[in-house]
Amino acid sequence: MFSFKVGESISLELLQQHQAEEIFMLIDHNRDHLRQWLLWVDKRKSVEDMVPVIKYWLENLANNQGFDVAIRYKGDLIGMIGVQFDWGNRAASIGYFISKDSEGKGIITISLKSLINELFGRYSINRIEIQCAANNLKSQGIPERLGFKKEGIKRAGQYLYDHYEDLIVYSLLKNEQS
Structure with missing residues (x-):
């Protein structure tokens, strides 16, 4: 797959099994922060829990x-x-997270901009979708800065531990890319 620089200090690289401990530590150190928005956080309790996930x-x-x-x-x-393909519709959905300490530096936005270019170019994707929790305003700012269009609200779109969360659905088409 790939590993490439998207900025002077930022790079993206394919995740591998040898990174299980590093990935777990990232999740564990940000557990309270990530748990607000992501259902899978409580399922990652040890390095060993990462092995089947990476597989x-x-x-x-x-x-x-x-x-x-x-x-x-x-x-x-x-x-x-994370990127998931829907080849029948030449579409992709994207999910992301960043450590609490790294928020507000534009790192996700810069990273996604490069990845979006790859998806529209190298992968010939026509439509990219991002869903964000309605209460996660920081996450919503990312697709908005990247020119995504707000399509609507997926009411009670995610069950998060003990309650439902509405999801905001954003999309960007290849011909809308700036």
Whole structure:
């Protein structure tokens, strides 16, 4: 797959099994922050819990169903981006997270801009979708800065531990890319 620089201090790289401990530590150090928005956080309780997850990510890659990349800032793992393909519709959906300490630096926006260029170019994707929790205003700012259009609200679109969350659906078409 790939590993490439998206800025002077930012790079994206395919996640591999040897990174299980590093990925777990990122999640564990940001557990309270991530748990507000992501259902899977409580399922990652140890490094061993990461092994089947990374295997699944690598199987998705091998089957051309998607991929997951690490976001590195100055060499440190600070976040992740996941991409899932819908080849029948030439579409992709993107999910992402970043460490609490790395928020507000534009790292996700810069990383996604490069990845979006890859998806529209190298992968010939026509439509990219991002869904954000309605209460996660920081996350919503990312697709908005990247020119995504707000399509609407997926009411009670996610059950998060003990309550439902509305999701905001954003999309960007290849011919809308700036």
